Amino acid sequence: MTTLEVKNLHVSIDGKNILKGVNLKMKTGEIHAIMGPNGTGKSTLSEAIMGHPAYQVTDGEVLLDGVNILDKPVDERARAGLFLAMQYPAEIPGVTNAEFIRGAINARRPDDDPLSVRAFLKKLDETMAVLDMTDEMAERYLNEGFSGGEKKRNEILQMMMIKPKFAILDEIDSGLDIDALKVVSRGVNKMRGSEFGSLIITHYQRLLNYIVPDVVHVMMGGRIVKQGGPELAERLENEGYARLRDELGLKIKLVDEEA
Amino acid sequence: MTVEAESYPEIKDYTKAVDEPEWFTALRIKALKAIPQLKLPSFEKIKYQRWPIQLKRPLKQQFSKPELLAELSFERAQHLIVQLGQQLVSAEGISELEEKGVIVCDWQTALRRHSDLVKKYFMKRAVKLDEDLLTAQHVAYLTSGLFIYVPKNTVLTEPLTTYFVQDATEKFDYVHHVTIIAQEGSELSYLENLTTIGQEKTTANIIVEVIAEDNSHVKFASVDRLGSNTTTYLNRRGHLGKNAKIDWSMGMMNDGNIVGDFDSDLTGDGAHSEVKIVAISTGKQVQGIDTRVTNIGRHTIGHILQHGVILSRSTLTFNGIGHILKGAKGADAQQESRVLMLSTKAKGDANPILLIDDNYVTAGHAASVGRVNQEQLYYLMSRGLPKKIAERLVIRGFLGPVLAEIPSQLIRKQLMVTIERKLVDGQKDE
Numbered sequence: 001m002t003t004l005e006v007k008n009l010h011v012s013i014d015g016k017n018i019l020k021g022v023n024l025k026m027k028t029g030e031i032h033a034i035m036g037p038n039g040t041g042k043s044t045l046s047e048a049i050m051g052h053p054a055y056q057v058t059d060g061e062v063l064l065d066g067v068n069i070l071d072k073p074v075d076e077r078a079r080a081g082l083f084l085a086m087q088y089p090a091e092i093p094g095v096t097n098a099e100f101i102r103g104a105i106n107a108r109r110p111d112d113d114p115l116s117v118r119a120f121l122k123k124l125d126e127t128m129a130v131l132d133m134t135d136e137m138a139e140r141y142l143n144e145g146f147s148g149g150e151k152k153r154n155e156i157l158q159m160m161m162i163k164p165k166f167a168i169l170d171e172i173d174s175g176l177d178i179d180a181l182k183v184v185s186r187g188v189n190k191m192r193g194s195e196f197g198s199l200i201i202t203h204y205q206r207l208l209n210y211i212v213p214d215v216v217h218v219m220m221g222g223r224i225v226k227q228g229g230p231e232l233a234e235r236l237e238n239e240g241y242a243r244l245r246d247e248l249g250l251k252i253k254l255v256d257e258e259a
Numbered sequence: 260m261t262v263e264a265e266s267y268p269e270i271k272d273y274t275k276a277v278d279e280p281e282w283f284t285a286l287r288i289k290a291l292k293a294i295p296q297l298k299l300p301s302f303e304k305i306k307y308q309r310w311p312i313q314l315k316r317p318l319k320q321q322f323s324k325p326e327l328l329a330e331l332s333f334e335r336a337q338h339l340i341v342q343l344g345q346q347l348v349s350a351e352g353i354s355e356l357e358e359k360g361v362i363v364c365d366w367q368t369a370l371r372r373h374s375d376l377v378k379k380y381f382m383k384r385a386v387k388l389d390e391d392l393l394t395a396q397h398v399a400y401l402t403s404g405l406f407i408y409v410p411k412n413t414v415l416t417e418p419l420t421t422y423f424v425q426d427a428t429e430k431f432d433y434v435h436h437v438t439i440i441a442q443e444g445s446e447l448s449y450l451e452n453l454t455t456i457g458q459e460k461t462t463a464n465i466i467v468e469v470i471a472e473d474n475s476h477v478k479f480a481s482v483d484r485l486g487s488n489t490t491t492y493l494n495r496r497g498h499l500g501k502n503a504k505i506d507w508s509m510g511m512m513n514d515g516n517i518v519g520d521f522d523s524d525l526t527g528d529g530a531h532s533e534v535k536i537v538a539i540s541t542g543k544q545v546q547g548i549d550t551r552v553t554n555i556g557r558h559t560i561g562h563i564l565q566h567g568v569i570l571s572r573s574t575l576t577f578n579g580i581g582h583i584l585k586g587a588k589g590a591d592a593q594q595e596s597r598v599l600m601l602s603t604k605a606k607g608d609a610n611p612i613l614l615i616d617d618n619y620v621t622a623g624h625a626a627s628v629g630r631v632n633q634e635q636l637y638y639l640m641s642r643g644l645p646k647k648i649a650e651r652l653v654i655r656g657f658l659g660p661v662l663a664e665i666p667s668q669l670i671r672k673q674l675m676v677t678i679e680r681k682l683v684d685g686q687k688d689e
C-alpha cells in the first residue's frame with residue numbers, strides 16, 4: 001500500500017495565490033473525487049502535485065509514502081508513481097504515440113532490461129482494444145490533430161500502459177459524449193485494485209456514476225471545504241455549488257454565477 | 260614537369276612525386292597566381308573570416324596508417340569507396356559499375372586515366388577556379404578526391420556510398436574534391452560520409468561539383484561529421500541542365516567550425532533542385548550554412564527546407580537564398596528555414612533572402628528561430644522521461660518534417676542514428 005498526502009498546500013501562479021491550504025490524504029486501493037466550480041484551483045492542485053514548473057508552492061508538503069516530493073522534478077515524481085491525465089495534453093509532432101509510451105515504460109526499467117518490442121506491442125494492442133481505439137492511433141504523432149475525445153482516451157491509454165500508483169485525472173470527462181465516457185470509465189475501473197489509487201477531478205457528477213468514488217471532496221476558493229461519500233456528489237448535482245457555499249457560510253464568488 | 264613549376268617551391272616536389280599531368284600542375288600555378296587578387300567569399304551573417312580557414316601549408320603527401328580506420332564502423336554497401344586522408348583504402352563493387360561504363364576513381368587515378376574528362380569538367384561548369392580566394396586555394400592545394408562519371412541513359416539502381424576520413428592525427432590540411440557527372444538521362448544515388456580521425460588543429464577545404472546534364476536525376480546525400488578541431492570550408496554545388504533534378508539531403512553534424520555553401524544553378528528549362536538540410540550545433544562550435552538556388556531556365560523549381568537545432572553555447576546560421584533571374588518565366592522558388600534553440604546561450608539565425616528579377620514566377624519563404632516549447636517538455640517528462648530524453652524527442656519531432664522528405668529510407672535511418680549520437684554527445688556539456 002502507498003499513501004499520498006497533501007498537507008497545507010499553498011500555491012500561487014504569476015504571484016496570484018490560488019491554493020490556500022489544501023489538505024488531502026489517500027491510499028492506493030481508493031478512488032477519491034474532487035468536485036468544485038470552475039476556476040477554484042482544481043487544475044492548479046493537480047499540476048502542483050505533478051510538478052509543473054509554472055506553479056509555485058509557497059507553503060505545505062506533498063508526501064508520497066511519507067516522503068516530501070516537492071523538491072523533485074516532474075519526471076522523478078512520475079517515476080515514483082504519480083500520473084496526471086491532463087486537462088489539455090500537449091501535442092508533440094514527429095514522435096509517435098507508440099514510441100513515446102514505450103519510452104515512458106522503459107524509463108522505469110533498468111537500461112539493460114527494456115521491455116521487448118513484441119511484449120510491448122501485445123500489451124498496447126490489448127489496452128487499445130479496451131479503450132475502443134483503432135490501431136492507427138498508435139502510429140500517429142503524439143496527440144497531434146487528435147480530437148478532444150481522442151486526447152482523453154489517449155491519456156487513459158498511457159495511464160493503463162504505465163500503471164502508476166496514483167493517477168490524477170483532471171476533467172477526463174470534459175467534452176466526452178456518453179459512449180466515450182463509458183469507455184474511459186471502463187479503463188479506469190480496470191485499473192482499480194489494491195495497487196492503484198486515483199484522484200478524479202470533475203465538474204459534474206455524471207462521471208461518478210461510472211467510476212464510483214470512495215470519498216468525495218468539494219473544493220472552493222482554493223480550499224477543500226467539505227468531504228463525504230458518493231451521495232455528496234449527487235447532492236451537488238441536484239442543488240448546485242452556490243447552495244453548499246451559502247450553507248457553509250463561505251464568501252466566495254463563483255465564476256459561472258449569474259450576477 | 261614544367262619549367263614554371265620549378266619556381267613554385269610549395270608545389271614542386273609534390274607534383275613530381277604524384278606524377279600528375281602537366282595541365283593540372285599548370286592549373287595550380289594559375290590558381291597560385293590568382294590568389295593575391297582574390298578575396299574571401301562573404302555570406303550574410305556568417306563571420307568566419309578570422310578563422311584559420313585559409314590553406315597555408317605547402318602541398319605534401321600524407322601517408323596515413325590504415326589501422327587508424329579500426330576505430331570507425333562502416334555501413335555495408337553494394338558499391339563502397341573508403342578513403343583515409345589522401346589515400347584510397349578500399350573500393351568494393353566498383354567493377355560492376357565499370358562494366359556499364361561508369362567511372363568511379365580516386366583523384367590521382369582520374370587525373371592519369373581520365374585526364375580529358377577531368378579537364379573538361381573540373382571547376383568549369385559548377386564552381387570556378389578564380390571565383391574567390393577559397394576556390395583558388397582549393398585548386399592550388401588539392402590532394403584527394405573522387406571522380407564519378409555516369410554515361411548517358413545509365414541508371415544505377417543501388418546507391419554508391421563513400422566514406423572520406425580526414426586524417427587529423429598529423430598536421431595536414433584536408434583538401435578534397437568530388438566531381439559527379441551525370442550524363443543525359445542517367446540516374447545516380449550517392450551517399451557521402453565525411454569524418455575526422457585525430458585531434459590536430461587543421462583546415463579542410465572541400466568542394467563537390469555535381470553536373471546534372473539534361474534529364475538526369477542525382478540523389479545526393481551526405482552525413483558530415485568532421486572533427487572538433489577541423490575548420491572547414493565546404494562547398495557543394497549543382498549545375499543542372501534541362502529537366503535535370505538533384506535531390507540534396509544533407510546532415511550537418513560536424514563538431515568544429517564550418518561554413519557550408521550549398522548552391523544549385525538551375526540553368527536548363529524545367530531543372531529542379533530540392534535541398535533538405537538538418538543541422539545540429541553543439542559545444543562552442545559555429546556552423547554557418549548558406550543555401551542558394553538560382554532559377555535561370557524557364558519553369559525551374561528550387562526548394563529549400565532546412566531545420567537546425569542548437570545546444571550549449573553554439574551557433575547556427577541558416578541563409579536561404581532564392582534567386583530568380585530575368586527570363587526564368589514560370590520559375591518557382593520556395594524556402595523554409597527553422598532553428599530551435601535549447602539553451603539560452605545558444606545563438607541562432609534564419610535569414611530568408613528572395614531576389615526576384617522576373618514577373619510570372621512563384622516564390623515564398625518561411626523562417627523562424629525559437630526555443631523549445633516548455634509545455635511539450637513538461638508533458639513528456641510527466642510520463643517519466645528524463646529531461647534529456649524528452650528534449651531529444653522534441654528535437655526529433657522538430658527535425659521530422661525534413662527527415663520525412665528525404666527520398667531514401669536508408670539515408671533517413673543513418674541520419675537518425677547520427678542525430679541521436681550528436682545530441683547525446685552535445686547534451687553532455689549542457
Ligand SMILES: Nc1ncnc2c1ncn2[C@@H]1O[C@H](COP(=O)(O)OP(=O)(O)O)[C@@H](O)[C@H]1O
Binds near residue numbers: 016037038041042044
Ligand atoms: N497560467 C495561469 N496564469 C494566471 N492565472 C492562472 C493560470 N492558470 C490558472 N490561473 C487562474 O487560477 C485559478 C484556478 O485555475 P484552475 O486551477 O485552472 O481552476 P479549475 O481547474 O478549478 O477550473 C483561476 O482563477 C485561473 O484563472
Ligand SMILES: [Mg+2]
Binds near residue numbers: 043
Ligand atoms: Mg481545471
